[in-house]
Amino acid sequence: MSIGILGIKIGMTQIFDKDGLPLPITVIKAGPCIITQIKEIGQNGYNAIQLGFLEKKLKKVKKSEEGHFLKSNSQAFSILKEYKVEQPDQFLLGQIISVNDFKIDQIVNVTGHTIGRGFTGLQKRHNFSRGPMTHGSKNHRAPGSIGAGTTPGRVFPGKKMSGQFGNETRTICNLRILGIEKKNNLLLVKGAIPGKNGNLVSVIPSLAKLK
Structure with missing residues (x-):
């Protein structure tokens, strides 16, 4: 059962289909991720699985984080993320989530941070x-005039003006997996995903049906 996986955006390339047409591909180095905590509705109020990604030395984490990892008998990770599930009893602490849990032509949603400008x-x-x-x-x-004169005598909230642009969380839905390279933990997803090369992304199965 695939719940989702964390990965790193490697970059974009293209492949050719059986008719010789080029297809835009984003390469994602996905996982492997380790289940570090299982949350149940009776104890935590909701059902979820916590995944750890990108290992780091235990001495480089805080004492509270160190206790959390020791409690789950796992190594320390730089990234922790939860995925809600309906049946947490189907998972085990220390279980590995990898590209093996996905399949060709599966539809997924990819979430990441857009490039900050x-x-x-x-x-x-x-x-x-x-x-x-x-x-x-x-x-x-x-920008020109931004007010409306004496009445109302102020600038309305939400006025489109200059400011911070980019670096926002965005999700691209219904992307198709066109290739899986298990040796290097790579997912080949059709189309573009948010962020620049090297950004952290989250890949989760979509509810869309295969066509």
Whole structure:
């Protein structure tokens, strides 16, 4: 039973189908992940499985985290993430979740952080049009008027203005797995996923049915 897996975005490439058409592919180094905790509704209020990803030395973790890992008899991990499940009794502490739990043509959802672009202006952040570039115009990329005069005499909350752009959590749904390389723990997913190369992503099975 596949519940989800953590991975690292390696990059994009392309493969060719049987008709010779190129298909965009994102390569994800997924897992292996270890089950570090099993939560049940009677004790924790909900059913979930906690996965650990990217091992690190036990001496480099906090005392509270060290006790958590020792309690589950597992090594220390840099990343911990929970996945809700309906039947937690189907899993065991220390169980390995890997690409072997996925299959070709399976539909998945991939969650990651988009590329951060820092403080940006209106044209880049909200696709505003710019002002004229000639004839003495001094309003090229400026926001212009942002208020509505004396009444109401203030700027309404949610006004589209300059600010932080990118670095947001996004989920791309219904991507198809076109290849699995078990030796190197690689998933080949059709299409693009959020984030730059090296970003952490989460891959979970989608509820969409295979076509």
